Amino acid sequence: MLLLSIIVLPLLAAILLALLGGGRAVARWVALLTAIGTLLVSLGIASQLKVARDGHRTNTTDRPVDGPVQPRLEWRRTWMTLGNIAQKPAQLTDFEFDADSGDPSDVVDGSERIRTGDTRKALLHRMGFVNGDERVQLNDTQLAELRDAGIVRREASVRLEFYLGADGISVLMLALTAILTISAVLISWESIQDRAAEFYLCLLLLEAGMLGAFVAFDLILFYVFFEFTLIPLFFLVGIWGGAQRQFAAYRFFIYTLAGSVITLLGLVALVLKVMETGLTATPFSIPDIAAALKEHPLSDQWQIGLLLALSAGFVIKVPLFPFHTWLPLAHTEAPTAGSVLLAGILLKLGCYGFLRICLPILPAAVAGFGVPIYATMAVIGIVYGALGALAQSDIKKLVAYSSVSHLGFCMLGMFALNSEGITGAVMQMVNHGLSTGALFLLVGMVYDRYHTRELSELGGLATRLPLLSVCMVFICMASAGLPGLNGFVGELLALIGMFKANPIYAAIGATGVVLGAWYLLDMLRRAFFGPLKEPASVHGPILDINMREALSVVPLMALCLWIGVFPKPLLDTIEEDVRAVVKMYPPSAPAKSEFADAKQTTQETLISVDRRE
């Protein structure tokens, strides 16, 4: 129930705002209270999860408990059932001959060579199941036999569900979303003057969308939320953004949408493929698909095709090199709150998609085909993003490029395909959310004061804004991966995981750590140290960080320190669920051979069925 309420709460508040409107004062308080409420709900989910971990799994299906995706909390409601095989006697019309999943080459059946589909028809004929076009009653044993042989599939009997869940990975992302939304509301408190009610409406809608994507364990639901986030962000950038806001909004909207459409195609293909096999009655449920395909993997070609299609949206969202060019523009034009949520949460949806969908469902393709491609892209992204950041003179753009670099670490860890790497990747997702979120907040504070983010116009701000500078140095250190702060934990695990899998990638990736220190400290040196330099146009007193601003950024700093010093609780939470995914990728025998074995078994069964005649 909490799972549902975490989405409904911000949605309701958004609807309230839309209906009642209200002034700036009302709107921002509504938004703040809602954000705090969602944080509490997410903490509630976390505590339930802790209870659930101690043996009380709320498993509502007969799915084996060792599937690669295992929500520890579930909330699922069927809202439509298409076809229902259980109540009707089994008739041949309920089955179709499977022409796809078998061997595409011709099958030798006695002396005659017949096309695959025909073979099976003839086979059934000879087995006495079919006489001409007659309908024949099959008993359950026969049915199971045929299904095991891969000859028949169940006709579409599909439950459409509203399937929410949470595990250790998603619960962290939920909490992160809630925390960053609070910060986003606080930082917009004064700076958003126009159409405040609409602004907070969009912010809450965005939060609902992001939370929804993290609790969705249903493919369609996930996709809907994944895409839905674009709409409020489009308005946030397009209405409350900087000078080039409309161009930026259109570009990022269309670019990410184009990718997502391909992802949608992949999802549809995946669902149809799963329906064909008839292995599960809930072909939209990610855990069920993953568990089913673990036993009966798809063919190599299908997996690769699906991986390419599914990842199209994800690589753009992450963004992996070379699909990152929308990001700096969107960041520079977005209002501070938009940047915080965009960098902090939205980008993670890409990584999360990889982790939730691609890794558990398409192991053969990921291990054989995906690793060289995505890991290379990730490594290039790390170095390229860092170099890009080094060349920027706009602080916000610098931070945007640093995101490209940091998310490269996420993907690098993820495609290490071992426990350390993936745990590190999830950790890095959280860390990047905290530290880059905080960086954007601080840059926003500087911008609110000086209306510029150009490094050439600023200098020595530490003299004028000592507390803000302390925060800035702290967060830069966290972002540069200083041990004792959060960034180090994620980068260390991601790199060490990759080092185990492939030292070359890790070594190149580690240069990103050197460059990371370079560009961040260079930014600090130019903007915050040296003699004071302020833009001439500034009038009035420039005050140091105030209470409201401190409230938005200090909790993030505290979390950075806590994670850096005591990472174990978080790592344990993550790793338990990562381990299930990692099981798909045994280090000695790659998933591909598993797949080959499975295929062979199917054929053997077929032959044995054949002989029974």
Next chain:
Amino acid sequence: MSELTPALLWLIPVAPLLASIFIAFFGKALLRGRSHVPCVTALAISTLCAGSLMLMFLAAPSQLKPDPNTNSLHQRPSEHALQPVLTTPGYAWAETADLNVRLDLQMDAMTAIMLCMVTFVSLLVSIYASGYMHGDPGYPRFFAAFALFVFSMCMLVLADNYLTMFIFWEGVGLCSYLLIGFWFQKPSAAAAARKAFVVNRVGDFGFILGVFLIWKTFGTVRFADVFELIPHVAETNPGIFTTICLLLFLGAMGKSAQFPLHVWLPDAMEGPTPVSALIHAATMVTAGVYMVARSTPLFVMSPTAQMVVSGIGAITALLAALTALTQYDLKRVLAYSTVSQLGYMFMALGAASVSPKLATFAVTAAMFHLFTHAFFKALLFLGAGSVMHSMGNVIDMRRFSGLRDVMPHTRITFLIGSLTLAGCPLLSGFWSKDEILVALFEGTKAGGHETFFMVILGVAVLTAFLTAFYSFRAYNMTFLGEERFPEEAHHPHESPPTMTLPLFVLAGFSLVIGLFLGPTGVYARQLAQSTSLPGHGDHPHNILLMALSAAIFCGGYGLARWMYVKSPAVSAGLERGLKPLHRLSLNKFFLDELFNYLLVIPVKVLALLCTLFDKYLLDGLLNFAGSIPSTIGRIVRPIQNGLVSHYAWVMLLGVVLFLIQMLRALAG
């Protein structure tokens, strides 16, 4: 006692940490001018704890035999059965499938020595700093960072595994960054701080990869476990040791300022002088030496890596000494001297490759020099700080001279420091330098790399001569000659007692510590208890080498006296006569420029290329893709031009085509 030891051990790092947190939160509002109080108190506590633990080790190692009831003392099962290690459990930092990192403390003889040195020197420096930094607006900030540094440094030497060591390795780097950039309004200080951090990061890049490789090879990062598994790995994969050691050494090169990563250290003198004394001379920069010494069992497995260590050490020692010859900035002379002396230590560490029997002696020599160097170099830096304090922050030796009467205390202590650094017989520097020379000399006799060590020994002797010369050049230029002050010095005066007292204490230690610990073998015996060292470190002194180093000292001293006191015209003449060489040395062999052109500018150009690539190629492709729909639209747009007559014509055409088709069908 054994129940108390874990508490004592934890207190050593935790006391400065608490002080640091306290000062950071309350310094500005509450403490202000008294911000040094928590720091000095905490450091005194740490020093006492470290000292008492050291005494326990000294008293009798046999008393520290494992107690079956408690786990606080445990014995290593291998051949070092008699060597006690004190471990104290902390907490599990991270656990994943194959990576387990616990934050435990471990103390053996090597750690104990380092801890005593670190806490004691930092206590003295903090007392000094309370006088030196008096009145600075950032007074609380200074002591917060200072205490944090001592915490990190203690944790660094107390670490029981490579990863924890790395964590605090970077931690001391952070403090160094904060303190170099302490006067952040000065652009040069801000730039130096960034340079120090980034150059160190280059070294850390190697260190962390080395740790990864250790983890991948051994499956653990704990020192004890790694060292125990060495024989197994040596059977299956002997080549891996060279890679591991070279990667670790890259880390040491960064932190201990070895060529070519030494460029950050002279610039680091932009920080307040107490910081230069403590962090950039006595303690942090020796972390690299400590790490290599700690990893002796690994390095012993790879003679190649050790030769690299020796070679790099020799290059650094010579180059830095040559640079120090011509610098006019007193602190920079000392900084280059630090770099040079660190090179000396690495030369000795490399000599461990000669034979397993000599390994412990070579490492002991390096660690002994590290120990004595900490005292006399801190002394010299604090002395330089005292001069700077009096001269209105001017440190250029061309602008003052003859300070012997104005600053008698500073002068006498500085003289002791110079004598020790130059290797005056019987002072501490002499003993430790002599041990290094003996170790290198052994290398020329056996081990299969005789020629190599012949060269190294030659470099060491030459460097010793140069050291003696430049130490007295600095002393002579500062304290002798006619009395001159820069105009910034409003009233030249001797420094307050808070500053001179630490000078005298350090001077006392510099005078006697070598004699007490070196020839008596106390230090060597103590260090040999360390878990990282195989065998014993005792070695007879070589009278011939001692005589040689005494002669070298006299030569260097005499030359400096002749050139800078007796006939100053000679030095000026020499400067003109050897102009190209002089310029080379004065400009630090143009290494900064070299780095700039070979590394910094190419990276910046690459960065620029990346943005251009983004802007023109990637965005260009994107805009091209984006323009496809509108282009198609433009092509088909004329069809729908809104003219009814146009549509009528098209309709007619369609009807005609349809009719034709129908007729053909009917006909067919």
